[in-house]
Amino acid sequence: MFEPRTAKLKDNREVLIREMQAGDVEASLAFFRALPERDRLSFRRDLGMREAVEKRIRELEDGAVKRLVAVTADGAIVADGALEFSEYGWERHIAELRLFAAPSHQRKGLGMLMAGALYDLAASAGVEEIVVKMMPSQTAALRIFHKLGFRQEAVLRQYVKDLNGARQDLVLMRRRLEDLWQKYEEFMHETDLRSFRME
Numbered sequence: 523m524f525e526p527r528t529a530k531l532k533d534n535r536e537v538l539i540r541e542m543q544a545g546d547v548e549a550s551l552a553f554f555r556a557l558p559e560r561d562r563l564s565f566r567r568d569l570g571m572r573e574a575v576e577k578r579i580r581e582l583e584d585g586a587v588k589r590l591v592a593v594t595a596d597g598a599i600v601a602d603g604a605l606e607f608s609e610y611g612w613e614r615h616i617a618e619l620r621l622f623a624a625p626s627h628q629r630k631g632l633g634m635l636m637a638g639a640l641y642d643l644a645a646s647a648g649v650e651e652i653v654v655k656m657m658p659s660q661t662a663a664l665r666i667f668h669k670l671g672f673r674q675e676a677v678l679r680q681y682v683k684d685l686n687g688a689r690q691d692l693v694l695m696r697r698r699l700e701d702l703w704q705k706y707e708e709f710m711h712e713t714d715l716r717s718f719r720m721e
């Protein structure tokens with residue numbers, strides 16, 4: 523269970539970070555449809571399609587994935603983050619993190635605040651290690667995860683296909699959760715980013 527929290531961005535705008543809910547289909551669809559082409563290329567499935575968005579919300583029911591969203595006062599989703607847990611015994615201590623932020627809210631610390639919220643979720647689920655997977659073209663993602671202390675572990679050449687069907691490399695980065703917290707706290711200390719639990 524994730525305690526909803528309000529978070530203040532670097533430009534003083536506030537968002538509510540909470541778990542995704544069944545009623546989030548429309549706002550989620552609007553969020554993914556508004557992402558620029560370069561971000562949509564990295565979707566693992568076409569989230570501009572209603573069925574795909576409905577399916578990822580239905581997936582929440584069996585607990586194999588947990589999703590958080592950042593929501594503005596008028597109800598718009600401006601970030602979407604996920605932790606996907608392995609179905610296999612030998613990877614049961616690992617979760618994969620996914621994260622998207624709306625262009626209107628990027629470079630304001632929202633990605634870092636979402637990452638912190640996802641670490642909380644990971645810690646409460648007993649996760650020991652987090653992995654992120656991306657294509658080399660996802661430069662903002664490479665930068666933020668590097669800043670968070672993730673290190674590149676492997677590159678699988680021409681392994682995945684982007685939404686246009688073109689083969690791309692897949693970069694895998696990983697970090698132990700305990701080290702992540704330390705790195706995260708250091709970064710947050712240097713900024714005035716804050717989030718507050720709701721009473």
Ligand SMILES: CC(C)(COP(=O)(O)OP(=O)(O)OC[C@H]1O[C@@H](n2cnc3c(N)ncnc32)[C@H](O)[C@@H]1OP(=O)(O)O)[C@@H](O)C(=O)NCCC(=O)NCCS
Nearest residue numbers: 620621622623628629630631632633634660662663665666
């Ligand atoms: C990756 C992403 C979520 C980052 O969100 P964000 O809210 O802009 O991130 P933050 O503002 O918290 O950035 C934190 C730090 O990451 C680095 N960073 C983030 N975006 C960057 C960019 N475009 N260029 C260079 N550095 C960047 C910076 O060091 C930044 O700190 P600074 O702004 O103080 O310099 C967002 O760019 C995004 O949605 N990208 C497309 C989707 C994607 O590739 N997701 C990854 C899939 S796992």
